[in-house]
Amino acid sequence: MINFNGNIGQEENILTQNRAFLYGDGIFETVKIINGKILFLEDHYFRLMASMRVVRMQIPMNFTMEYFEEQILNLVNKLNIASSARARITVFRNDGGLYLPKSNDISFLINAIVLGNTSYSLNTKEYEVDLYKDFYVTKQLLSSLKTTNKMINITGSIYAHENDLANCILLNDSKNVVEALQGNLFMVVGKKLVTPPVSEGALNGIMRKQILALAKKIEGIEVSEEIISPFDLQKADELFLTNVITGIQPITKYRKKDFTTNLAHLLVQKLNESISEN
Structure with a gap:
């Protein structure tokens, strides 16, 4: 129907x-x-x-x-x-x-x-990702829209499935990190939360907007939209993805690096609190 x-x-x-x-x-x-x-x-x-x-x-x-x-x-x-x-x-x-x-x-x-739940929860099971380099996202306005042309996401999902990965990270035509196949990407380094700017070709995500707003209210956390290189990912303490359906999905492993989930836990709590208040 x-x-x-x-x-x-x-x-x-x-x-x-x-x-x-x-x-x-x-x-x-x-x-x-x-x-x-x-x-x-x-x-x-x-x-x-x-x-x-x-x-x-x-x-x-x-x-x-x-x-x-x-x-x-x-x-x-x-x-x-x-x-x-x-x-x-x-x-x-x-x-x-x-x-x-x-x-x-x-x-x-x-x-x-x-769907099966009425609030956001954090899935902390193993979630390994890698780069998808067969095709690249173009740094242009159309890349920030949700259009019905999602061939990069489709071929990337097939690649992830063939290589036993939970997801893949997309790069733009400057070889910088843009987002994941099914959501925006956030990186935590120390007390700093970073996500690629929309101008890099990232989707202008609705959950991305919520997480940026919530993180700015957390004392001691610096929030920034900056260019992220693939090398930067291996220096991160924490990586997670965001979209409206899942909320926050922590990445547990990229290449040989394992990651914590501390800020992701806090942000899910803040997200559910903000929804219940509205």
């Missing part, structure tokens, strides 16, 4: 002329719903609107934040999974044209699945 342009029904074959399918002409947001509430709703909505403007999609007049929220919650309520769910809204330009679209008008599709 899906929500297609506000109509909830069974999945249909909408791929024949779908531009997201044919050309990757689409963007998306993945949100987490807890107890009938979309977490970080405003951040997700405004990132979607900004992305639509960047790729020159026509934003319908009725596509307000309230409409965005209503359409997602309509589906999860219909599926009876509003207590804990993951939903994805994909926005794509309407059918027609080749590389040049016939119209900038859009359609949207929402699908959702149930």
